[in-house]
Amino acid sequence: MDHLDQLEARSIFILREAYRRIRPLGMLWSIGKDSTALLWLARKAFVGRIPFPVSLLDTEMEFPEVYAFRDDLIAAWDLDYRNALCPPESAVDQTLAPAGRAAARKTEGLKALIAREKWRGVILGIRRDEQATRAKDRIFSPRAADGSWNFADQPPEFWDYYQTDVPDGAHLRIHPLLHWTEIDIWRYTRRENIPYCSLYLAQNGKRYRSLGEKNITLPIDSDAATIDAIIAELASTSAPERAGRTMDHESEDAFERLRQGGYM
Amino acid sequence: MRTFPVVFTGHVDHGKSTLVSRLLLDTGYFPDGRLAELEAAAQRRGVPLEISFLLDSFQVERDQAVTIDATRIWFTSATRQYAIIDAPGHREFVRHMVSGAADALAAVVVVDAVEGVGEQTRRHALLLPLVGVTRAVVAINKMDAVGFDAARYRQIADDVRAVFSQTGLELSAAVPTVARDGDNVATRSLRMNWYTGPFLLEALEALDERAAVRAPLRFPVHDVYRREDERILVGNLDGGRVSAGMTLFFSPTRDRARVSRIVRFPESGQPAEAGEAFGFTLDHPIFVGPGDIASEPNEAPHVAESIDATIFWLDRAPLDVGEHVRMRCGTRDVTVVLDAIRGVIDIETFDEAAAMMLQRNDIARVTLRGLQPLVVDTHPAKLARFALYRGDAVGGGGIVRAVVTERGVKRRSSPEVESRAPGVRAADRVRRNHHRGLVVWLTGLPGAGKSTLAAHVEAALFADGWSTYVLDGDTLRGGLNGDLGFLPPDRLESARRAGEVAALFADAGSIALVAQVSPLIEGRALARTAAPHAFLEIYVRADLATCEARDTKGQYRRARDGAIENFTGISAPYEEPPSPDLIIDTTHTDIQTCTRKLLSLVRAAARS
Numbered sequence: 001m002d003h004l005d006q007l008e009a010r011s012i013f014i015l016r017e018a019y020r021r022i023r024p025l026g027m028l029w030s031i032g033k034d035s036t037a038l039l040w041l042a043r044k045a046f047v048g049r050i051p052f053p054v055s056l057l058d059t060e061m062e063f064p065e066v067y068a069f070r071d072d073l074i075a076a077w078d079l080d081y082r083n084a085l086c087p088p089e090s091a092v093d094q095t096l097a098p099a100g101r102a103a104a105r106k107t108e109g110l111k112a113l114i115a116r117e118k119w120r121g122v123i124l125g126i127r128r129d130e131q132a133t134r135a136k137d138r139i140f141s142p143r144a145a146d147g148s149w150n151f152a153d154q155p156p157e158f159w160d161y162y163q164t165d166v167p168d169g170a171h172l173r174i175h176p177l178l179h180w181t182e183i184d185i186w187r188y189t190r191r192e193n194i195p196y197c198s199l200y201l202a203q204n205g206k207r208y209r210s211l212g213e214k215n216i217t218l219p220i221d222s223d224a225a226t227i228d229a230i231i232a233e234l235a236s237t238s239a240p241e242r243a244g245r246t247m248d249h250e251s252e253d254a255f256e257r258l259r260q261g262g263y264m
Numbered sequence: 265m266r267t268f269p270v271v272f273t274g275h276v277d278h279g280k281s282t283l284v285s286r287l288l289l290d291t292g293y294f295p296d297g298r299l300a301e302l303e304a305a306a307q308r309r310g311v312p313l314e315i316s317f318l319l320d321s322f323q324v325e326r327d328q329a330v331t332i333d334a335t336r337i338w339f340t341s342a343t344r345q346y347a348i349i350d351a352p353g354h355r356e357f358v359r360h361m362v363s364g365a366a367d368a369l370a371a372v373v374v375v376d377a378v379e380g381v382g383e384q385t386r387r388h389a390l391l392l393p394l395v396g397v398t399r400a401v402v403a404i405n406k407m408d409a410v411g412f413d414a415a416r417y418r419q420i421a422d423d424v425r426a427v428f429s430q431t432g433l434e435l436s437a438a439v440p441t442v443a444r445d446g447d448n449v450a451t452r453s454l455r456m457n458w459y460t461g462p463f464l465l466e467a468l469e470a471l472d473e474r475a476a477v478r479a480p481l482r483f484p485v486h487d488v489y490r491r492e493d494e495r496i497l498v499g500n501l502d503g504g505r506v507s508a509g510m511t512l513f514f515s516p517t518r519d520r521a522r523v524s525r526i527v528r529f530p531e532s533g534q535p536a537e538a539g540e541a542f543g544f545t546l547d548h549p550i551f552v553g554p555g556d557i558a559s560e561p562n563e564a565p566h567v568a569e570s571i572d573a574t575i576f577w578l579d580r581a582p583l584d585v586g587e588h589v590r591m592r593c594g595t596r597d598v599t600v601v602l603d604a605i606r607g608v609i610d611i612e613t614f615d616e617a618a619a620m621m622l623q624r625n626d627i628a629r630v631t632l633r634g635l636q637p638l639v640v641d642t643h644p645a646k647l648a649r650f651a652l653y654r655g656d657a658v659g660g661g662g663i664v665r666a667v668v669t670e671r672g673v674k675r676r677s678s679p680e681v682e683s684r685a686p687g688v689r690a691a692d693r694v695r696r697n698h699h700r701g702l703v704v705w706l707t708g709l710p711g712a713g714k715s716t717l718a719a720h721v722e723a724a725l726f727a728d729g730w731s732t733y734v735l736d737g738d739t740l741r742g743g744l745n746g747d748l749g750f751l752p753p754d755r756l757e758s759a760r761r762a763g764e765v766a767a768l769f770a771d772a773g774s775i776a777l778v779a780q781v782s783p784l785i786e787g788r789a790l791a792r793t794a795a796p797h798a799f800l801e802i803y804v805r806a807d808l809a810t811c812e813a814r815d816t817k818g819q820y821r822r823a824r825d826g827a828i829e830n831f832t833g834i835s836a837p838y839e840e841p842p843s844p845d846l847i848i849d850t851t852h853t854d855i856q857t858c859t860r861k862l863l864s865l866v867r868a869a870a871r872s
Contacts, residue, residue: 001537001538001539001540003267005539005540006539008541009500009539009540009541012500012541013486013500013541016486016487016498016541017486019487020486020487020554023868043529043530044528044529044530044541045498045541046489046529047489047491047496047498047527047528047529047543048491048529048530049491128335128336129336129337129338132335135335135336135337136335138363154360155359155657155658156359156360156362156363156578156658156661157363157658158362158363158365158366158395158651158661159366159395159396159649159651159661161592161650161651161658161661162658163656163657163658164656165656166656167656179336179347181338
């Protein structure tokens with residue numbers, strides 16, 4: 001068992017634990033590298049067939065390459081895909097900056113999705129090393145009926161024992177990749193030969209390190225045109241992963257407030 | 265590259281977050297821009313930049329300069345990657361410390377040079393070995409505040425050593441530090457030349473990844489998946505190796521079967537190593553389900569009725585002697601009773617004091633008794649570690665020290681006979697019925713709607729071609745249970761008999777719907793033991809006023825008049841299920857919705 005084997009075994013346990021204890025259950029798939037690796041882990045956990053629906057919080061603002069990649073994988077992996085169209089930009093607070101508006105649309109979209117599907121649990125591909133407030137989250141993280149996160153009063157979690165139920169109306173966010181790092185994801189993607197969106201690879205000296213909406217996501221300078229080059233680049237960089245995601249940076253606690261309000 | 269997880273703990277304000285931040289800063293961890301971002305923010309708010317702001321990510325943590333919850337951060341030294349778990353030190357946040365420390369291979373305990381060993385230091389020294397961390401590096405911090413005094417350092421190091429020796433924690437090194445300025449953190453301090461030991465990073469680098477001791481084969485069955493007529497047992501292997509052809513022994517059922525095939529996606533076949541998540545099929549069907557433990561036949565875990573354990577209690581509401589909670593050990597859930605508190609450990613003296621309840625953050629030696637068989641190993645094995653649940657919430661956890669009484673298990677049918685005999689097998693029944701047999705046990709106050717709900721579910725299943733039958737408590741009282749009264753021993757016996765009969769129906773392939781008040785937790789647990797892998801406990805909940813207003817059989821009125829004695833809800837207690845598989849609230853929900861809810865659970869369970 002090497003490092004990636006250990007990460008994989010733990011994630012599979014978490015996925016199976018969620019499926020055993022929490023119904024109805026669903027998964028968010030942002031089409032990015034993390035949640036795609038998570039889909040692959042779910043195929044492993046459930047021996048080839050993912051037994052719950054997967055959804056994209058669709059702002060209709062993803063890159064065309066992202067939509068194309070999604071459609072290919074739905075067919076190839078026979079996914080129970082349910083699109084979750086987010087409310088239009090006109091329906092959210094107009095005083096927010098553009099990135100904040102996109103986040104608000106997704107937060108509302110997620111609320112509506114959970115209400116529509118009556119999900120008691122929703123699986124997400126967030127990681128602790130992405131962002132400081134995510135570092136403090138739980139693997140099974142309860143959310144109140146309005147989606148809000150009470151970070152000051154989180155349940156204990158030890159030895160693979162989790163809080164696996166919530167009162168009616170509330171839900172659990174399940175984070176099977178919380179203990180992975182960005183470079184772990186790429187090394188695993190390479191080892192398992194998991195497909196990923198071509199936008200992660202450099203073209204004309206630019207590549208996307210983190211994929212969000214096309215109007216609020218910036219590429220980084222990079223010549224990494226292969227997965228090996230991406231891994232080499234990450235091993236030497238000290239720039240943060242989400243630097244190209246403008247929603248995190250509009251104020252000091254921008255991301256914290258987004259997450260308290262129910263963002264992923 | 266493997267990751268070496270280290271938990272940082274210490275008394276509140278002893279400088280733990282500052283130490284972690286300094287270590288990261290001096291090893292070049294922080295991304296470009298992070299320090300500048302925080303400097304700008306501190307300037308905007310007119311406060312000096314604290315290094316710990318780098319870690320305390322919540323606004324309120326920065327405002328109040330406290331750490332609210334454990335965080336994790338990764339950094340790479342010259343030799344390996346570390347996962348640093350920064351756990352808060354406040355007394356009320358011990359649960360976060362436990363949450364963080366359970367993953368760690370070693371600890372760094374921060375002690376303030378002025379204040380010395382504090383209550384939290386002692387509590388953490390007690391908790392760390394309990395959650396599995398056996399060695400610690402101690403940082404004696406804020407040495408500048410004691411004038412870099414070597415005598416003060418030695419005194420505190422001796423105090424720490426004394427505390428650790430009482431709790432069984434190994435002291436790997438005691439390092440004098442000034443975290444704020446970086447003395448002896450990632451580099452050697454020039455201000456304490458009297459100290460010749462390792463600086464903090466050196467001390468961490470000297471900790472080896474201990475080779476795991478040989479652990480016996482343990483496969484806690486996590487779930488059973490059905491794929492094209494195969495039943496695949498899935499789980500994570502805690503020790504040993506599993507390959508096709510080997511015979512496994514299952515506890516608590518004491519059944520044996522041979523592994524037919526190792527199952528993985530996308531490729532099956534290779535033997536499975538310790539730590540792996542995988543699945544396998546068996547050569548013949550036996551009663552096995554989530555929570556059973558597979559082992560080698562000659563090295564099985566204990567099947568216990570009661571155990572001696574050390575537990576930590578984390579819930580705000582105390583745990584009383586006699587209270588029922590749910591114990592999860594491996595993948596197995598069992599309702600347990602806190603039979604006795606042998607002693608609550610005093611944090612100052614480490615003496616044990618008698619008590620009738622456990623308060624939040626108490627650490628105690630206790631006796632727990634399972635209402636169903638407990639399958640455990642003893643500390644330090646992995647299957648000695650358990651969590652205690654009250655309702656939805658994790659209330660505490662602990663380790664099994666010793667087995668007090670072993671438990672014999674009665675056997676319904678012998679798998680050897682089943683595999684040889686030409687008769688009808690369970691799998692044959694499933695193939696014909698397209699569902700497996702289940703006991704669906706409806707419990708609740710008289711008048712809560714159990715019989716009505718059972719009848720609706722029965723009708724719906726029957727219409728779909730399922731095999732199903734209702735066993736109604738009142739009907740059973742007319743015959744099978746006709747010799748029983750309403751005092752607790754009779755109620756237990758009544759539940760036991762109904763459970764046995766229902767289990768036979770389930771064994772025959774039917775969905776047996778039992779509608780019985782069954783007011784005692786212990787009675788329902790007895791019923792469950794007859795069909796441990798095919799039992800759903802449904803709490804049909806309605807408040808007493810609603811039931812009394814309905815009074816469909818006029819019983820409440822007669823109970824109020826005193827014409828009926830020991831009537832549940834009026835003159836006899838009803839013990840709510842601590843962790844039912846489903847709660848159906850009939851006070852506010854109409855019968856159609858209730859029926860739909862229960863049907864969806866039954867259908868899912870019968871096809872799993």
